[in-house]
Amino acid sequence: MRDLAGRLDLCSINTATLGYQAPIRETIDAIARAGFGAIAPWRRELEGEDVAAVARHIRDAGLAVSGYCRSTYIPAANREAFLANIEDNRRAIDQTAALDAAAFVMVVGSIPEGSKDLADARAQLAEGTALMLEHAKSVGARLALEPLHPMYAGDRSCLNTLEQALDLCDALEPASGEAPSLGVAVDLYHVWWDPKLEAQIARVGAQQRIFALHVCDWLVPTRDMLTDRGMMGDGVIDIPRVRAMVEASGYAGAVEVEIFSSFDWWKRPIAETLTVCAERLQSVC
Amino acid sequence: MRDLAGRLDLCSINTATLGYQAPIRETIDAIARAGFGAIAPWRRELEGEDVAAVARHIRDAGLAVSGYCRSTYIPAANREAFLANIEDNRRAIDQTAALDAAAFVMVVGSIPEGSKDLADARAQLAEGTALMLEHAKSVGARLALEPLHPMYAGDRSCLNTLEQALDLCDALEPASGEAPSLGVAVDLYHVWWDPKLEAQIARVGAQQRIFALHVCDWLVPTRDMLTDRGMMGDGVIDIPRVRAMVEASGYAGAVEVEIFSSFDWWKRPIAETLTVCAERLQSVC
Numbered sequence: 200m201r202d203l204a205g206r207l208d209l210c211s212i213n214t215a216t217l218g219y220q221a222p223i224r225e226t227i228d229a230i231a232r233a234g235f236g237a238i239a240p241w242r243r244e245l246e247g248e249d250v251a252a253v254a255r256h257i258r259d260a261g262l263a264v265s266g267y268c269r270s271t272y273i274p275a276a277n278r279e280a281f282l283a284n285i286e287d288n289r290r291a292i293d294q295t296a297a298l299d300a301a302a303f304v305m306v307v308g309s310i311p312e313g314s315k316d317l318a319d320a321r322a323q324l325a326e327g328t329a330l331m332l333e334h335a336k337s338v339g340a341r342l343a344l345e346p347l348h349p350m351y352a353g354d355r356s357c358l359n360t361l362e363q364a365l366d367l368c369d370a371l372e373p374a375s376g377e378a379p380s381l382g383v384a385v386d387l388y389h390v391w392w393d394p395k396l397e398a399q400i401a402r403v404g405a406q407q408r409i410f411a412l413h414v415c416d417w418l419v420p421t422r423d424m425l426t427d428r429g430m431m432g433d434g435v436i437d438i439p440r441v442r443a444m445v446e447a448s449g450y451a452g453a454v455e456v457e458i459f460s461s462f463d464w465w466k467r468p469i470a471e472t473l474t475v476c477a478e479r480l481q482s483v484c
Numbered sequence: 485m486r487d488l489a490g491r492l493d494l495c496s497i498n499t500a501t502l503g504y505q506a507p508i509r510e511t512i513d514a515i516a517r518a519g520f521g522a523i524a525p526w527r528r529e530l531e532g533e534d535v536a537a538v539a540r541h542i543r544d545a546g547l548a549v550s551g552y553c554r555s556t557y558i559p560a561a562n563r564e565a566f567l568a569n570i571e572d573n574r575r576a577i578d579q580t581a582a583l584d585a586a587a588f589v590m591v592v593g594s595i596p597e598g599s600k601d602l603a604d605a606r607a608q609l610a611e612g613t614a615l616m617l618e619h620a621k622s623v624g625a626r627l628a629l630e631p632l633h634p635m636y637a638g639d640r641s642c643l644n645t646l647e648q649a650l651d652l653c654d655a656l657e658p659a660s661g662e663a664p665s666l667g668v669a670v671d672l673y674h675v676w677w678d679p680k681l682e683a684q685i686a687r688v689g690a691q692q693r694i695f696a697l698h699v700c701d702w703l704v705p706t707r708d709m710l711t712d713r714g715m716m717g718d719g720v721i722d723i724p725r726v727r728a729m730v731e732a733s734g735y736a737g738a739v740e741v742e743i744f745s746s747f748d749w750w751k752r753p754i755a756e757t758l759t760v761c762a763e764r765l766q767s768v769c
Binding site: 310314315316317321348349350352353354359360362363391392393394395417418419420421424434435436437 | 606
């Protein structure tokens with residue numbers, strides 16, 4: 200496992216961690232100034248911006264792009280809405296390529312309002328991902344399916360385990376010897392509990408399907424299902440154990456901090472949050 | 485699948501659903517009066533009671549006991565505390581036998597305070613269950629391992645999927661042709677999201693390892709991780725689909741309602757909650 204002490208260049212900040220307090224250019228500069236090697240911006244921050252210019256700003260600041268967040272939900276109540284979701288994602292994949300991001304991060308959505316058909320949502324996910332993959336390959340971008348914690352199965356994601364995500368990768372893009380364009384984002388918050396985690400991470404082995412590694416912590420108690428993630432070290436996840444598994448599988452990308460925290464970190468000044476992220480990455484991750 | 489219309493005798497009320505508003509004898513009588521065929525009481529309701537007398541009261545009311553809730557958490561910070569947990573569970577298993585309950589329901593606990601070692605908690609779970617199983621067999625009781633939703637992995641349960649629970653059953657009590665004493669409780673709230681649910685339920689087949697079936701619903705949004713479960717029909721779970729799978733596997737026990745609801749049902753009079761449970765069991769389950 201890589202030693203992160205003195206190696207913030209291996210680390211990235213997902214801008215959600217900073218609560219979108221500043222415009223994207225200020226955020227880029229703050230992250231670069233704090234010594235990090237990469238950034239993962241969100242689409243909402245690029246609305247109305249010239250993406251090529253933002254990409255240049257990021258590059259000039261010396262940052263790589265560890266991921267671009269995130270996909271429009273795929274499953275829909277009817278065919279027209281489903282195709283509109285895919286079209287929207289195609290545009291975001293073009294931006295992913297323009298940003299030279301390591302991957303487009305896919306938070307996939309779940310059962311549309313009024314539906315209880317999880318199997319149908321998963322079928323739409325498979326079809327939609329296939330359509331997106333075709334476009335991603337054509338523009339040289341990669342797609343990272345992010346399995347979300349099962350507590351989001353009712354609204355945010357019908358993709359809930361690493362095994363399910365890797366099964367989908369294998370089905371849509373069978374091993375061919377070439378570097379895959381479809382892979383996964385491993386976010387410890389979503390997968391830390393999984394009894395099959397070690398076996399599934401080991402499974403990616405030669406295929407190198409892990410395109411992103413997100414860290415934060417699981418707080419006990421958790422006060423809110425969406426925005427009460429913890430800073431690394433403040434919760435119960437054995438982060439080094441999981442990072443060791445992921446890196447042993449061959450992952451050599453960034454260690455990206457992604458914390459949704461309406462109770463705590465989003466209320467602090469950006470510089471303070473960045474300082475604590477840097478400390479914790481080097482001491483408890 | 486069994487038709488529940490006019491068949492409340494196939495249905496059970498887990499007393500947690502009623503918010504422990506009344507002493508156990510009143511609760512028994514209310515459930516019997518409402519026409520249900522079974523009850524699942526909690527240990528807290530039997531504290532200071534003569535268990536044999538309560539068992540008689542339940543029998544005289546015409547009710548079966550679909551389960552007895554629940555185990556003391558197993559994993560502990562040291563050996564002495566671990567063994568004390570097992571000893572406590574042995575006493576509860578004796579009560580399970582006295583109540584002639586279908587099973588002792590095991591909510592197993594997770595990492596002790598201060599620990600991040602989920603693998604160790606799972607090892608303690610396996611050892612503790614083996615010790616409890618030996619005792620259960622000696623008194624003629626059955627143990628039902630209840631996998632809890634992964635959102636409880638930090639504090640309430642290191643057993644988080646049906647696959648994990650069935651793997652543990654197979655390891656501790658391999659198929660022998662005899663009826664098993666170790667099985668699982670399938671609670672839809674905890675397992676409804678699982679992409680492997682159908683395959684795992686099918687797996688129990690000839691072995692008949694499902695000892696309990698709990699129903700409620702998953703609300704969107706969920707306001708509290710512990711006490712915001714929904715009444716059947718008010719959420720997004722396709723209950724008939726899962727009940728059909730469970731019954732196709734050979735399950736012929738009670739359909740038990742277990743709803744933790746501090747926002748809604750616990751505030752209502754017991755009789756009202758029982759009436760709505762009866763309606764929903766016969767219409768949407």
